[in-house]
Amino acid sequence: MSDVFLQEVTKIVGPENVLLQKEEMAPLLKERRGLYVGSCLAVVLPGSTEEVAALVKLCNQHRVSYTPQSGNTGLCGGAVPAGGILVNLGRMDNIRNIDPLNATLTAESGCILASLQEAAQEEGLLFSLSSPSEKECRIGGNISTNLGGINVLRYGNTRDLVLGLEVVLPSGEIWYGLRGLRKDNAGYDLKHLFIGAEGTLGIVTAATLKLYPYPRVQQTAMVATASLAELMEAFASVRNHFAENLCGFEIISRVAMVVVCECGINTREPFEQPYGWYGLIELNSTDPQLDLLGPLEKLLEGSSYAYRIAITEEEADELWSLREQISDAQKKKGASIKHDVSLPLSRLVDFIGEATELVQQRIPGVLACCFGHAGDGNVHFNLTQPADMDGALFLEMWGEVNKIVHDVVHRMDGSIAAEHGVGQLKREELLRYKDPVEIEMMRIIKRAFDPLNLCNPGKVIDI
Numbered sequence: 040m041s042d043v044f045l046q047e048v049t050k051i052v053g054p055e056n057v058l059l060q061k062e063e064m065a066p067l068l069k070e071r072r073g074l075y076v077g078s079c080l081a082v083v084l085p086g087s088t089e090e091v092a093a094l095v096k097l098c099n100q101h102r103v104s105y106t107p108q109s110g111n112t113g114l115c116g117g118a119v120p121a122g123g124i125l126v127n128l129g130r131m132d133n134i135r136n137i138d139p140l141n142a143t144l145t146a147e148s149g150c151i152l153a154s155l156q157e158a159a160q161e162e163g164l165l166f167s168l169s170s171p172s173e174k175e176c177r178i179g180g181n182i183s184t185n186l187g188g189i190n191v192l193r194y195g196n197t198r199d200l201v202l203g204l205e206v207v208l209p210s211g212e213i214w215y216g217l218r219g220l221r222k223d224n225a226g227y228d229l230k231h232l233f234i235g236a237e238g239t240l241g242i243v244t245a246a247t248l249k250l251y252p253y254p255r256v257q258q259t260a261m262v263a264t265a266s267l268a269e270l271m272e273a274f275a276s277v278r279n280h281f282a283e284n285l286c287g288f289e290i291i292s293r294v295a296m297v298v299v300c301e302c303g304i305n306t307r308e309p310f311e312q313p314y315g316w317y318g319l320i321e322l323n324s325t326d327p328q329l330d331l332l333g334p335l336e337k338l339l340e341g342s343s344y345a346y347r348i349a350i351t352e353e354e355a356d357e358l359w360s361l362r363e364q365i366s367d368a369q370k371k372k373g374a375s376i377k378h379d380v381s382l383p384l385s386r387l388v389d390f391i392g393e394a395t396e397l398v399q400q401r402i403p404g405v406l407a408c409c410f411g412h413a414g415d416g417n418v419h420f421n422l423t424q425p426a427d428m429d430g431a432l433f434l435e436m437w438g439e440v441n442k443i444v445h446d447v448v449h450r451m452d453g454s455i456a457a458e459h460g461v462g463q464l465k466r467e468e469l470l471r472y473k474d475p476v477e478i479e480m481m482r483i484i485k486r487a488f489d490p491l492n493l494c495n496p497g498k499v500i501d502i
């Protein structure tokens with residue numbers, strides 16, 4: 040069967056766009072952290088929506104599963120196949136249209152995120168989605184994971200930036216839904232089913248995205264406090280003062296700061312003395328006359344927090360670099376068990392206090408390296424192995440530690456999958472923590488769209 044099937048695949052996309060050799064497929068079959076390594080019959084690189092539709096129809100005919108993949112930067116194993124074919128959208132990277140008056144951009148799903156930011160900027164507009172992975176991840180993957188990132192406070196998640204979608208459904212039909220409308224109440228808003236679906240309900244082939252006026256002034260600063268409670272007070276006062284001019288507020292714990300200063304590249308302590316917590320503030324405005332610096336200085340001068348305001352671009356980069364390098368720096372400290380969770384802001388302090396205490400009771404000496412986009416309640420609660428513990432032994436405790444942390448998240452009305460999604464990594468845990476009614480609704484939707492269960496099976500939810 041597979042020979043006939045692969046011959047048909049080759050007819051659809053051309054032989055140069057079918058990878059069959061182990062060595063050429065290998066990098067695309069591996070999740071970045073090495074947590075998952077998949078296998079498949081072939082990696083297929085379609086060049087158009089019609090080719091994607093033809094592939095899906097062929098898969099249905101032969102009962103072969105397919106896994107959509109964009110930049111393969113996802114952190115939950117969602118784009119790692121277990122058999123079938125891997126449909127990599129990387130070749131579909133055309134920007135179809137930019138409409139400056141409507142402030143929209145229509146792009147194919149294989150466009151690299153950073154290239155969309157650049158294209159919008161050339162028109163004096165901003166595509167606000169931004170993430171440390173932006174030079175590798177692609178918009179189809181961003182949509183399918185509902186990427187969050189560093190500008191969520193001001194502009195929202197990917198979901199808030201998508202106005203229309205073009206999708207190849209598991210039936211092989213193409214849904215042409217590329218509307219650039221900001222008001223459209225003509226029936227169910229179906230695009231939201233595909234945003235964050237991690238490729239389980241169809242293959243996104245293009246999207247119409249919302250743009251904003253490009254900010255003309257920016258201001259970066261860092262505050263430092265003894266406790267997280269004080270840092271959250273600082274956040275509230277900056278948010279209440281600057282409202283929509285506040286586009287990011289990232290938190291860094293002392294442990295994370297030590298890690299990034301010791302193991303980062305060209306990093307150093309931002310203050311002369313150590314503090315318990317640090318908050319990175321990013322303000323912007325489209326009004327070139329607006330003074331952000333003066334009011335920020337005044338606000339911070341009148342507070343009890345230590346602070347540093349970036350005067351030059353280099354200083355701003357230096358402060359941001361501390362935040363951006365934490366994940367890589369943490370790798371140099373040994374094995375880590377990660378949690379990407381979100382909490383109501385009012386529970387964040389209790390969550391970090393309680394979760395840290397519980398994991399330290401279970402594994403004395405474990406380091407809670409916390410950081411994240413805390414302005415929107417999202418924390419990466421990442422645990423670094425104790426220095427004297429074997430890394431492999433520590434990693435064997437991944438499931439047990441996840442349960443300790445996620446139980447606290449659940450009790451405090453948070454989410455165990457804030458922005459990276461579910462994929463394979465959190466599939467079982469989803470069943471533990473989600474309301475059974477919600478799980479059943481998800482199954483009904485999955486069955487309705489993909490009755491043969493060929494569209495990225497084994498991810499998010501089983502039918």
Ligand SMILES: Cc1cc2nc3c(=O)[nH]c(=O)nc-3n(C[C@H](O)[C@H](O)[C@H](O)COP(=O)(O)OP(=O)(O)OC[C@H]3O[C@@H](n4cnc5c(N)ncnc54)[C@H](O)[C@@H]3O)c2cc1C
Binds near residue numbers: 107
């Ligand atoms: C250094 C680093 C930093 C990161 N920072 C952030 C961050 O700040 N915020 C955040 O939210 N995430 C972050 N991530 C995670 C990751 O970058 C995002 O999830 C990103 O949106 C994935 O895009 P991708 O193109 O790599 O998708 P992939 O990894 O290729 O796919 C992700 C999922 O989407 C599905 N999919 C891909 N393309 C399509 C398509 N066209 N149609 C249907 N389904 C599809 C896949 O099957 C898979 O389930 C980070 C990752 C790294 C490595």
